[in-house]
Amino acid sequence: MVRKPDLGNIEASARKRLKLPMFLCAPVLAALLCANAPPSPADQFGDLFAAVQKEHVFADGKTFADAVPKRAPDAIMADYERAAPGSSAALRAFVLDNFVVPGVNDRPLPPLREHIRALWPQLERRTPNVPPGSSAITLPAPYVVPGGRFREIYYWDSYFTMLGLVADGRDDLVEGMLEDFSSLIERFGHIPNGTRTYYLSRSQPPFFALMLDLSRATDGTIRARRLAALRKEHNYWMAGEVCATTAEACKRVVRMPDGSVLNRYWDDRDTPRDESFAEDQATAAKASTRPTGEVFRNLRAGAESGWDFSSRWLSDPHDLSTIHATDVVPVDLNALIWAMEKRIEKGCRQAGDQPCTREFGQRATARKAAVQRFLWHAKQNRFADWIAPSSRPSKVVSSASLFPLFVGMATPAQAGAMAKATRSTLVADGGLRTTTVRTGQQWDAPNGWAPLQWVAVEGLRRYGHNALAQDIAARWIGTVNCTYLETGKMLEKYDVEERLPGGGGEYPLQDGFGWTNGVTAALLDRYPTLGPAATFQGCSPADRSGTTPRP
Structure with a gap:
């Protein structure tokens, strides 16, 4: 009597030998065995393969199917089974660590430093003219944009961009951007958040003074023009000084409990931001007990801070509708304005303007004393923002x-x-x-x-x-x-x-x-x-x- 082969034992043995997943049906397994065909990626990487495809780690399902393992599949699967990634980002990182993925990590990259040097020309822009009706603002010289959705020059971004331009010997772009910022101050009284008409009602952390430290210009006329622009920018930030009281701040100026003067973020408008119109309306709708204009103003002030958005500005850290940025006296803003005042004092001294030297020396001294008094949190040995309505340091x-x-x-x-x-x-x-x-x-x-x-x-x-x-x-x-x-x-x-x-x-x-x-x-x-x-x-x-x- 001829004994029929035990297909169950053969199947189990084959699965174990080939490390095939349990979801592979017996007929398919038999076909593979009979044809002596190598396993497909789904066969070979089972649960890992299924997870990558279900999470849509790559937009095209064929991408991972064509990937090449960097090391033995057994070793990859052992690591995966030992600690499966807990998120899509971690899963992607695991895949990229262990596979060469076509169109993703199969191309050699230049060293990081070379890559950065190659990016400057790609991010350089010029806008000497703009089409009628455009929200863009003209600028006289070339400049560098952040990239992505940010297609215009931004104020505080530019200082940190300039650091790299200086490192890469692009002084031409540094001087061009300083020309652009001087032009903006001369036309509008301040440097707007960015060069769009919808940004004109606010500024950003004032780094213009520190940008001037990066300049190598020696021409006296240029230096005098930039000092004048810096003084005009200071006027913008201090415009509320005449109307601020200890009971009520005015514009960007807060009069502290002892009568000293510090600054806050603000926006001259109290409507939804053009660039985030629907989002702002939705946020204001959640704050049903607050006037919508108050919410819009605070969202705009948060945008002026550059930290849009942060728990620094929120009464409830998990609810954006509780934003109260105009109540906060920020430590970073006041440090930057102190630096501005010190540089104006120095520039005026070099120009022989004694009244200006004296005024800004006194302003810088008074501001430093106020920062020490109100923004140094002695009990916790740290600098902190000040919450004006409650006269206390921020817990953030x-x-x-x-x-x-x-x-x-x-x-x-x-x-x-x-x-x-x-x-x-x-x-x-x-x-x-x-x-x-x-x-x-x-x-x-x-x-x-x-x-x-x-x-x-x-x-x-x-x-x-x-x-x-x-x-x-x-x-x-x-x-x-x-x-x-x-x-x-x-x-x-x-x-x-x-x-x-x-x-x-x-x-x-x-x-x-x-x-x-x-x-x-x-x-x-x-x-x-x-x-x-x-x-x-x-x-x-x-x-x-x-x-x-x-x-």
């Missing part, structure tokens, strides 16, 4: 507290306390956190932003905390480099806790990206050992060697 711990170190208005003891607080609360694996709270807003944890890394590094260096400064720089450059190797892009913001692209906010993550390029270039010049040959924590072994780029 943020990277803005490092601005007094950045401009040089902190005492050595305060700098030491801030260094300690920064190390214990704000430093993450991949750089400096923006705040310590997670709200879903983009200017909160876990995000980190290029300008805040530079402010921290330079502020700490100024006061001799060099090891912490370099540590923050190394963590940040590692995050930028690893993400560049994975995506081929320079991004607007990053998740510095997971060392991934950042999230949150009103719009999708943007690439380009002006201030990330600038700060990265400047930090790599400051710390050459952080270049491509360095070891970057958080990248795959191949990436750490600097030889095998990811997408």
